[in-house]
Amino acid sequence: MRRKLIVGNWKMYGDYASNEALMDALLSGLRDLRNADYAVCVPHPYLFQAQAALKGSNIGWGGQNMSQFTGGAFTGSVAPQMLADFGCQYVIIGHSERRGALHETNPMVAAKFAVAVRMGIKPILCLGETLEEHDAGQAHDVVERQLNAVMNEVGVENLGKGILAYEPVWAIGVGRGARPEQAQSIHAYLRKLVAKKSKDVAKEIRILHGGSVKPSNAAKLLAMPDIDGGLVGGASLDAADFVPICRIAHSF
Ligand code: PGA
Secondary structure (H helix, E strand, O other): OOOOEEEEEOOOOOOHHHHHHHHHHHHHHHOOOOOOEEEEEOOHHHHHHHHHHHOOOOEEEEEOOOOOOOOOOOOOOOOHHHHHHOOOOEEEEOOHHHHOOOOOOHHHHHHHHHHHHHHOOEEEEEEOOOHHHHHOOOHHHHHHHHHHHHHHHHOHHHHOOOEEEEOOHHHOOOOOOOOHHHHHHHHHHHHHHHHHHOHHHHHHOOEEEEOOOOHHHHHHHHOOOOOOEEEEOHHHOOHHHHHHHHHHHHOO
16 A cells, blocks of 8 residues: 655745744644655755754655756755755655756756665656647657656666656646546556556555645545645645645545
8 A cells, every 4th residue: 555645845935934834834733644644845945944843753855856966066056965964855856847947858857866766865756748748649658758768767676766746737836737537547657657667666656646736636636546645836835735635645
């Protein structure tokens, strides 16, 4: 049985004071919810704050990106071991906002995934098609290419040390997510692709769903057999939204 996982993706929001208030509210709101896993992925400058606040609790933390290089003259970049230094258990890799506006390619994403696994940080690999690709009926092909770019590079066993997140780009930040059955069909397809390489990894790997996940749609999404949790953007910034989503995950 795969345990549900809810990850908040704060994106480039928050400040020291609001983070402190949010994490306080999460610590008390999630304290007794022991049947699922929870984490927040915060902007790099706040990793120390997240570690100080969440250490020893049932809430994990992580980064939203990192360099594929482990050190060197890369001004402005953050190395994987810096995330490890601040206790990160997770790192989001290949979010569509980075693939799109920031031109991250499949090979870069694969390299980041590989180095995260080497560092003992669980990469959360984001996959998803744009609206144009969706309308052209290419969703399955796009996620297959994105998945294979990583799976072929790192091998299926290493893939299994991470987490997948299917986030249709057209559903991110718009308030209206994919229908649960529509999401389930892509999640099942991804699991089938993994199963072609390893049935065991396919059975174990968690596939999160992202794109306007909120308290009102979380129960139906999480009830789908291949949806193992959520990668939550907007609704992770307010404990009044994030805690109920986590409570739903706990109830499965
Ligand atoms: P959203 O973002 O929940 O605001 O749609 C999800 C994400 O981008 O990870």
